[in-house]
Amino acid sequence: MSLATLDRPTTSFSAPRPVAVPTETPTPDAAAPRLRAVPAGTEARGFVLYVGVDELKAEAAGTDLGHLVEQLKQLVAQLVPSAETHAAVALAPQGAGGRDVDVVRLALQDPAALARQRQTPAPELVKPRGGVVIDISRKRVALDGETAGLTYKEFELLQYLVLREGRTIDRAELIASLWNANDDEIPNERTIDVHVRRLRSKLGAYEDIVRTVRGVGYRFDRHADVSIRQATTPSPDF
Known part of the structure; x- marks a missing residue:
């Protein structure tokens, strides 16, 4: 599996639809939950959001992957204008099994997903799939x-x-x-x-x-x- 960048605009994507952004200042009770404590000597510099959705599911919902990316990037820009973003789409061989989000996590080298993959028994120990x-x-x-x-x-x-x-x-x-x-x-x-x-x-x-x-x-x-x-x-x- 591999990655394909989605950062460059392409004419095949439809124009982003407006995204509603709350204008009211949240009260302390409604404030977003704080991040859990990070290890000493480190600081949070951003986050990764894994989105598991293939092209057929996106099409069935009336959209496409490029439009989803543009919507999310537009929302981030509206919330934090100084934020930098980078988007990539995870690619897998046609017919490959597994959940979409797991394919994405492995393609993006998510440590937890890689650890789980390493724990998978060797191919000779796995019962062949009969379909x-x-x-x-x-x-x-x-x-x-x-x-x-x-x-x-x-x-x-x-x-x-x-x-x-x-x-x-x-x-x-x-x-x-x-x-x-x-x-x-x-x-x-x-x-x-x-x-x-x-x-x-x-x-x-x-x-x-x-x-x-x-x-x-x-x-x-x-x-x-x-x-x-x-x-x-x-x-x-x-």
Whole structure:
């Protein structure tokens, strides 16, 4: 993984939108919390804010990484005009796993992240990843060769997204398609969010195959390490 600077302006970024800055002087009770004591002989000269967000998530939120950087730099300039800033974007190979913020921390040589990486067992001691197998015919999901303990409704939810691969499904459609009047559970949009959160927790390291499209719904994104065993019934979208 590597870094790409974002300090130079580029014409592909949209103009920064105005950032509201409080004008009232904070009272002592509302003052920002003080930094914890620093070691003797040192002083605080600035800070690093790690932001974990990939281009797809930014696009789904109606923005891009360059615009986010410009907004943050503009806010700092308004709050402390004399402050100096430097921005860089963390790069990783396509398809690399792990949380976005962890990728950023490693790319920026964060000591805690590097220490955690050093504690990771050597490759020969790590069990090889077998990927995800979504077996629609048997209604079963295997993660690295181990069967995932999905409930019936969790599998139905995953299957619905898988069969409509690449299409964002809104919560109303999921409710209408996966629940009926005879179910004990009375579903709403919050119900869908809860089921998706539980599903992702059971997918573990592969949770990002179920993507959130902010303000719309959810989408299944197939990775290279995901295989699907179809039933005889083809996808309804083909």
